[in-house]
Amino acid sequence: MMDILLLSNSLHTYLVIAALLFGIGIYGLVQRQNFIGMLISAELILSGASLNFMAFNHFLAPDPTVGQIFTLFIMAIAAAEVAIALSIIIAVYRNYKSIDTEDVTDLQG
Amino acid sequence: MISLFTAEGLSGLLFLGFIGLTLAGALIATNARSLIRSVAGLALCFLGIAGFYYYLNSPFVALMQILIYVGGVCVTIIFAVMLAGSSEVNKVSRHNVLVGPLAFLVSGLLVWGLAGLALKTEWHSSIFYVENWGTVANLGQSLLTTYSMSFELISVVLLVAVVGSLVLARQGRDK
The missing domain is CATH 1.20.120.1200 (NADH-ubiquinone/plastoquinone oxidoreductase chain 6, subunit NuoJ)
Structure with a gap:
């Protein structure tokens, strides 16, 4: 039986938490009904991925700078993604007066 | 303990x-x-x-x-x-009733699979682990040597993202 206070020293803890974050993000992405909510869930998925990289970097990688640099790049990509997605959302709001996913259906008839 | x-x-x-x-x-x-x-x-x-x-x-x-x-x-x-x-507080949900439980099911299966995979695998740690690697100084050095190309590329990506989001959000503002 593992000591619960020593959880931070095991790779498995981080991997399970990252899997949970990924799953919660997928759940939100499917179940949310507006674009900003979906964007928030996508951010959760990205953080799960970064946490995985950092855990492998700390416990398994021979050179522990690689994972940190990868995580920094993920942060930069996520910032760019948020900027683009939010301006698209603002543009959609100007045209449709709504950010609900069900309202933006011009082709559906 | x-x-x-x-x-x-x-x-x-x-x-x-x-x-x-x-x-x-x-x-x-x-x-x-x-x-x-x-x-x-x-x-x-x-x-x-x-x-x-x-x-x-x-x-x-x-x-x-x-x-x-x-x-x-x-x-x-x-x-x-x-x-x-x-x-969204007092808006009626227009989704199908099944969406919530199905989303829960799918994400639960994903978590189960990923966590099971992580717990069952034998992870082999590297043999030549050096204690003092991965400090901020190492990080800066490798950002400017090994990863300098990706560093420049990510700067270009950020620039393009900023300009693109300005262009996108500007559309239809004069109306």
Whole structure:
């Protein structure tokens, strides 16, 4: 039986938490009904991925700078993604007066 | 069993706190009815993840996480909510009734699979692990030598993203 206070020293803890974050993000992405909510869930998925990289970097990688640099790049990509997605959302709001996913259906008839 | 009142015990307790913060924040972010509350949950979750990064021996990435995600991304999303957010609080859900349970099922299966995979695999740690690698000085050196090309490319990506988002958000403003 593992000591619960020593959880931070095991790779498995981080991997399970990252899997949970990924799953919660997928759940939100499917179940949310507006674009900003979906964007928030996508951010959760990205953080799960970064946490995985950092855990492998700390416990398994021979050179522990690689994972940190990868995580920094993920942060930069996520910032760019948020900027683009939010301006698209603002543009959609100007045209449709709504950010609900069900309202933006011009082709559906 | 280590005692709670030693340095390891207290740091383990803090780690449990970070786990709770992250998972509670993620659940609030996906389940809150109002968007502002979800953004607040997202900020909580990011703070917890910054704590994990600190435990993983990389305080620089932890600080960057707080600076970029909590200070940048969350604030930007709050701006967007104020500009475009409609109140979802007393709106009837127009989704199919099955969407919620199906989403729960799918994400539950994903978590089960990923966590099972992570727990069952035998991870082999590297043999030549050096204790003092991965400091901020090493990070800066490899960003400017080994990864200089990707560093420049990511700067270009950020520039293009900024210009592109300005162009996108400007459309139809003069109307």
